[in-house]
Structures are given as C-alpha cells and as structure tokens.
Amino acid sequence: MNIYLVGGAVRDKHLGYPYSERDWVVVGARPEEMEAQGFTPVGKDFPVFLHPKTREEYALARTERKTAPGYTGFQFHTAPDVSLEDDLARRDLTINAMAEDRNGNLVDPYGGAKDLASKTLRHVSPAFIEDPVRVLRVARFAARYHHLGFTIAEETLTLMRQMVDSGEVDHLVPERVWKEMEKALGERHPEVFVQSLRDCGALAKILPEVDALFGVPQPEQHHPEIDTGLHCLMVLQQAAVLSAAIPVRFAALVHDLGKGTTPEEEWPRHIGHEQRTLPLLDTLCERIAAPKEHKRLARLVAEYHTHCHRALELKPTTLLKVLKAADAFRKPQQFEGFLLCCEADARGRTGLEQRDYPQADYLRTALRECQSIDNREIAAQGFTGQAFGEALDRERLARLQALKRA
Template identity: 65%
Template sequence: MQIYKVGGAVRDRLLGLPVTDVDWVVVGATTEEMLAQGYRPVGADFPVFLHPRTGEEYALARTERKSGRGYGGFTFHASPDVTLEEDLIRRDLTINAMAEDEQHDLTDPYHGQRDLEERILRHVSPAFAEDPLRVLRVARFAARYAGLGFTVAPETLKLMRQLSESGELEALTAERSWKEISRALMEDQPQVFIQVLRDCGALNVLMPEVDALFGVPQPEAHHPEIDTGLHTLSVLEQSARHKQPLTVRWACLLHDLGKGLTPEEEWPRHIAHEHTGLKLIKAVNERFKAPKDCQELALLVGKYHTHGHRALELKASTLLELLQSFDVYRRPQRFEEFIVACEMDARGRKGLEQRSYPQADYLRGAANVARGVAVQPLLEKGFKGPELGEALKRERLKALKAYKENA
C-alpha cells in the first residue's frame, strides 16, 4: 500500500498558497485492507474512505470509462493493480494531476509543474471532453488564478468549445452546475469565469440571458464602457473587489438582463428594462435552483436598482414603498445587500470605479427613520388591525418627509 497526496494540495503548495483541503490516493490496496486499518467508507460510486483519526478523504486509485451522458455517466474500476499514473490521467488539468509521497517527492507524469510555471490551464488527456462539468471547473480555476497570470490553453479552450456545442452541458444537473457557479462567483475575479464561459460558447448554453447582453449598447453618458455585457463583468468585478457575499454577486450578474430584450431600434435606451428583466431573472434562478436568498435579492435588485440610483430624487411616498417592498423592519440585511448591489452597479462603469455613492448612506438613513417610528403610541390611541397598519404607514411617511427635507 502506497499513499500519495494529490490534486489541489500539491498544486497550491507549489504555488506557495495556503493548503486548505488535502486529498489522498491509495495505490496497491483493497477495500478490505482499508477497512481492516480502521478507515470508514463514504463513497457510494467508488471506494473513498475517511481516515480514522484526521477524517481526511483517502480514495483507492481508479480508472474510469465513459458510459453515458453528463457528469455521472462513468463506470469506475478500482483495484490494487491500478497505477498512480493511471489514476492521475483521469483528472481534469495537468496542474491537478500531480502527486507527492511522504518525503515530498513529486510524481508529475503530465508536466503539471511546467504548466504551473508557465501559468497555463491545460487538460491532461482527450478524456477531458467526456465530462461536461469540467467546462465550468476550468472557468472557475481561471477565475481563481487570473491574478497570478493563468490563462486557458488554446487546445483546452477548443475542447471546451466542442463540449459546449455537443449538447453535453445540458445533461448537467442544476445542483452540480450551481455548486460550480456559486464557488466561481466567490473567487477573486469572478468576471473571468463568465468571460471564459463566453469564450468557449458555454455561456450561451448555460445562461443565454447573460450572453445576450454582449454587444448591446447603453447611453455613453451613464455608461462610458457602452457595452452592457462588459458593464455586467465590471459590476461583478467590483462586487468581488469589495468582498461582497454570494447573494450580492449573483444579483450583480443578473441585474440588467432586461436590456437584452430591448428592440434594436430603441438602443441605446432601455426603457422599463427593470420590469422586462424580471421574467429572465426568474428563469435563471429556477434553472440553477439558486438558494432562496439569492433568488429573492436578484429579483429585488433587478426591479429596483434604478430606484437606488435615483434615491435622492424619490418622493417620500416612493421611498416608503421601496422600504416596504424590502420589509426593512424584519429583513434589514436584505436591504443592506440591495444598497451595496446598487453601489457595485454604479462603480462598474469604465473610469467611474472610485466614484462616491451618496445614495447608500441616504437609503440607510431612510431605513433607520422608518424603523424608528414607534408602534406603542398608536396602540395607546386605540389603533388595531388594518387601521394600525395604515396609521403606522402615515407616521412613517411623515417621518420620511421630514428626513427628506433635512437631508
């Protein structure tokens, strides 16, 4: 039995990055031998075990063969005669197909270390094209390591394009896709993930609503970058630069989908794009079964982001309606995420990345004013039921009018 550290732990150590998760592969062992040493089985599809003390994953060396469509369409063979090289060749990228033993001696049959040094994301073998999920994984690695200068090898991008055109991407489950998308959006440069998907044709398959934004012009006075697709990438970039949570990043990606539906004769204006985009945002939300908080914020930002930009001009009654729509009394965090999504939208414009956004503090102040209206005095006056709700609304409106006058 020989045990090797494999994959990301080896890659990140060689890059000088912190190693978080460690995966191990075991060569020359049987399931019975692993169980006899106290390892606990967890793999339903292939033999994976948890170490009796550390809880880390140890997988028996295995080969795989394509047997059907999609991510799960594989048959696996694990036995003591499978070599380390045979196990490594089934992996996605050369930089993930390295192993090291306890003495840190490197096994690198597919030149992963060279590709690390040359900053290239390259597939290990033609079998790469058998797994459609790898299109998303490579785009995610591109987003993660873009800051280090990594790019996708042209021949790998070509394979990704073939996969995108084959219909295999459509066999991916919503859960698998969302897992990759959500992880990619939380990388340092999530806009690179979207760009790589677009470069290989996968964006048009997975999110045609986002792909349709590229080439759609906006008024140059408000959008010096002009192109709506480039604006979306910039907004996403700003959301990562400002360390925003997944909910905000997802909303930033989808906020302008309505502009893809504007008839060409109306360009570069996009009247009521906030309203027309809602059905598209809903469709993307449902396609990937995004978590409820991501779905809700994306729809609210899509509908109200122009309200956010015009906050200082809004009538007190409109401001109150906005606050009510977000239920700022019971869901203050959701309104805060809306505010920062609007700010990322304002900053995601060429040359305006450092602009101030006074609307943010104004909206926070308005929410505090509305929340500060006390219910008890109204109860003491005898208001109850629907009448109490209306009285509370009147008091909040009065408070917002005073806030607006003094702002």
C-alpha cells in the first residue's frame, strides 16, 4: 500500500498559494484492507474512506470509462493494480494531476509543474471532453489564479468549445452548476469566470440571460464602457472589491438582465429594464438552483438600484417605500448588501471605478433615523394592530422629512 498526497494541496503548495484541504490516493489496496486499518467508507460511486484520526479523504486509485452523457455518466474501476499514473490521467488539468509521496517527492507524469511555471491551465488528455463540469472548473480556476497571471491554454479552450458544440454542456445539472458558480463567485476575480465561459460559448447555454447583454449599448455619458455585458462584468469586479458575500456578488452580476430584452429601436436607452429583469432573473435562478437568499437580494437590487442612485432626490414617501421593500427594518444586513451592490453598479463603469457614492451613506442614515424611533411611545398612545403600523410609518416619514431638510 502506497499513499500519495494529490490534487489541490500539491498544486497550491508548489504555487505558494494557501490551502486548507488535503486529499490522498491509495495505490495497491483493497476496500477491506482500508477498513481493517480503521478507515471509514464514505464513497457512493467508488471507494473513498475517512482517516480514523484526521478525517481526511483517502480514495483508492481508480480509472474511469465514459458510459453516458453528463458528469455522472462514468463507470469506475478500482483494483490494487491501478497505478498512480492511471489515477492522475483521469484528472482535468495538468496542475491538478500531480502527487507527492510520503517523503515529499513530486510525481508529475503530465507536466503540471511546467504549466504552473508558465501559468497555464491545460487539460491532461483528450478525455477532458467527457465531463461537462470541467468547463465550469477551468473557468473557476481562471478566476482563482487570474491575479497571478494564469490563462487557459488555447487547445484547452478549443476542447471546451467542442463540448459546447456537441451538446455535452447541456447535460449539466442545476445543483452542480451552482456549486461551481458559488465557488467562482468567491474568488478574487469572479468576472473572469463569466468571461471564460463566454470565450468558449458556454455562457449562452448556462446563463443565456447574461450572455444576451453583450453587444447591447448603453448611453455613453453614463456608461463610458457602452457595452452592457462589459458593464455587468465590471460591476461584479467592483462587488468583489466591496464585499466577500456571495449573494452580493451574484446580485451584482444579474442586476441588469432586462437590458438584454430592450428593442433595438430603443437603444441605447433602457426604460423599464428594472421590471423586465425580474422574470428573467426568476428563470435564471431556477435553472442554476440559486439559493433563496441570493435570489431575494438579486430581485431587490434589480428592481430598486435606480432608486438608490437617485436617493438624494427621492421624496420621503418614496424613500420609505424603498426601505420597506428592502425589508431594511427586519433585515438590515440584507439592506447593507443592497447598498453595496448599488455602489458596485455606480463604480462598474470605465473611468469611474473610484467615484464617491454618497447615496449609500444617505440611505444608511435614513435607516438609522427610522430605527431610533421608540415603538413603546407609539404603543403608549393606544395604537394597536394596523393603526400602530400606520402611526409608526407617520413617525418614520417625519424623521425622513427632517433628514431631507437637513
């Protein structure tokens, strides 16, 4: 029995990049031998075990054979005679197909170290095209290591395009799409994930509502970048600077979907795009199994971001409407996410990345003014039920009117 450290831990160790999880491959063992040594079996499709002390995953070396479309259409084979090189050959990228033995010696049969040095994301073998999830994974790694200068090898992009053209990508299931997208949104440059999917044609299959934004113009005086798709990538980039929260980043990406349905004769204006975004957003969220929290914030930003941009001009009644629509009194954290998205939208424009956004602080102040109201004083006046809510709103409006005059 020989045990090797594999995958991301080896990659990031040699890259000098932080990592927390370690995965292991066991060569020359049978499942019953692993259990005899105290390992706990957890694998459903192939033998994977948890170490009795560290609880890290140890998988028996395996090979795989494509039997049906999609990422589940594989037949796996494990046996003591399956070599480490055989196991590494089934991995997606060369930089993920390296291993280390017990003494820290590198096993690199497919040139992963060379591709690390050249900052290249390259497939291990033509079998890359058999798993559609790899399109998402490569785009995610492009986002993860973009700041280090990594790019996707042209021949790998070619295979990714083939997977789109052949319909292999059509077999992705919503839960797996969201799992990879969620990870990508958490990276330093999530916009690279979206751009990489577009480069290979997969964005039109996975997020067609976002893909439809590219090539749609906006007024140059407000959007020097002009292209709506480019604007949304810039907004996502700014959101990543402002917040690590995935719901905020997701909402930033999809806030302008309605602009993709504006009739060409109305370009570059997009009157009513906020409301047109909502059904498109609902469809997108269902397709990729986005969590309810993410969808809720995304809908809020889509419908009310232009209100936020005009916050300093809004009447107190409209201001209160926005606060209530955002559920700001019960969910102040959600409201803060909304404000960060709107700030990212204002800054996601060529040459305006450092612009001030006083609207957000104004709305924060408005919320604090309303939160400072003592509900007990209103209750002491005898108001209950609906009458209490109306009295509370009157006091909120009075506070907002005073803020407007200040």
